[in-house]
Amino acid sequence: MSDPVLSVADLNVWFDLPHGGTLHAVRGVSFSLAPGERFGLVGESGCGKTTSILALMGLLPPNATVSGTILLEGKDLLVGGESSIRPRRWVDVSMIFQGAMNALNPVKTVGSQIVEPMELHEIAQGADARTRAGELLELVGIPAARADRYPHEFSGGMRQRAAIAMALACEPKVLLADEPTTALDVMVQAQILDLLVSLTTELGLTLALVTHDLPVVAEVCERGAVMYAGEIVEMGTVDALYHSPRHPYTRLLFRAVPDLLGETEVVSIPGVPPRLDRSLEGCPFRPRCDRAFEPCGSVWPELRDVTGGHLAACHLNDPSYAEASS
């Protein structure tokens, strides 16, 4: 693998709760992205996937505390706080927010909203910026002439494309997409996913896709990480995650998703994720796990390499427990 464009090590995020106490939302997350790679971050709501990428953007609310290192092309984003993130946000790393298509300013034309980040970061000014906005719209499949239109004149799919154009305005190297297709119809979703893939193959953009929708990750990404209770519990190629999962959560999550032509029974996972405002003992998935055994209640499973580049945080992969688990 060539030098990673983005590498995250031991990222932790705590939120101070209004009535006292803290919630440990992201727990020691580490991953790195190669240039041009498409990486998926999947998990249920509340597992910390959105919090993780908001931390990469330095956009967490004031009650959040962050620790760890986030290296973007070798330079640490966290070390200087806002002053080290600010010049690189939108310029080197940018983001499409969940529901971005509904977050456009209704009283400004779509074009002027794409021009805004360019002027702010002094990428281009005036007529130049407007020409570039037109080019960006063309890139995402909207005629440049529509730049003078207002968001309400666009359909949902087109507004989402406009939001992508906006995120690309300053030519970022890394694009973080948080549930970019969740509110869209399946045909429009296919159009948007197709666009995201072509941006990585044609512009060499690196994509981190955050979603609860496993099939979307399977369809788009090369590698993926499964998050549970603030931790990455398994990471590897999407092929390995589906065909040879090494964490019971990954296996059960795939079984809970109906496959269009599949004959296998769809089964939900009993129970709910643990509360993150309390300390956890042992494996956080243990109460819901169908393979839990003796060490799971007391020993926290570390994320380890199981086979070249495929990582899992489960005692079942630990040879020293092999006897107890069989």
Add this chain to the structure above:
Amino acid sequence: MTSLLEVEDLVVRYLVPRGIVGTLARRPKRRVHAVEGVSFSLERGEMLALVGESGCGKTTTAHAILRLVDAEAGSIRLDGEQISRLSHGALRPLRRRMQIIYQDPYESLDPRFRVWRTVEEPLLIHGLGGSKEDRRLRVVTALERVGLTPPDLFLDRYPHELSGGQRQRVAIAAGLVLEPELLVADEPVSMLDVSVRAGVLVLLDRLRDGGLGVLMITHDLSTAAHFADRIAVMYLGRIVEEGPSREVVTNPQHPYTKALMSVVPKPDPRERSRAQILRGETPNPIDVPPGCRFHPRCPVAQDICSMEDPALRAAKQARSPEHVAACLFT
């Protein structure tokens, strides 16, 4: 024996507000053709999925059946009884027999009502279940049926103390407590976490054992294929294909169904779809294209498609006589 539900040539149109200027300028009245001639039937104990993209008329169809919106034409029979033209007063006793659950259990439950009150309220409204003890028994039975056991654990909880899956189960219990014959489930799991969706769907599936007919509205073909007996695919106010679920997904006939199937993401990365992505979006139902309404986006359209409006008929390559499609070339 008559079907539980029979819908024939249902038409629902909404008037588009013209505004003051439009009215004064006497601009022509414009209508949204939400549902244009939909027919289907649902048997007791059966689950039919209405599948389609937003704006295709699937929710309007369901609302018209429940008489939440008025149909412009067509007939709706519940257990043989014509209900499409009943007055609202005459409809009241029938409402108990048809219940609906909505997409978002975070919005559909009253946050100030305990579970007990949420599930009891329909009984009070319909004047059922006489004494307080009797009502309590019915509430407890309904909670048991939806898998909230032991019911005592849930009776006094507020919605915010429940998970998404549990909330949706409470909403289902509030529908079931009236012992309806027809349950409409409008996107029942799309707001729920992936890991609990299957549980709610399996529950809906099991409820049919008692003879309950379920009309499920969904945009998710995979869910429909797994849980429904039959699938009806809607496009722009029409059913364009209908048949037994496995038939429809393994042997789709209508070009729209084929395209829709091809873009459903598959969980197995080795089966990455060769997606046949249709350009553009569903046309505005105010200006419905002439002829076959799918022809402007259809990959196999011929000249004739812009002139002739195809009816639903048995598809040539169908393996089941109940498998019908509305395309001139099938």
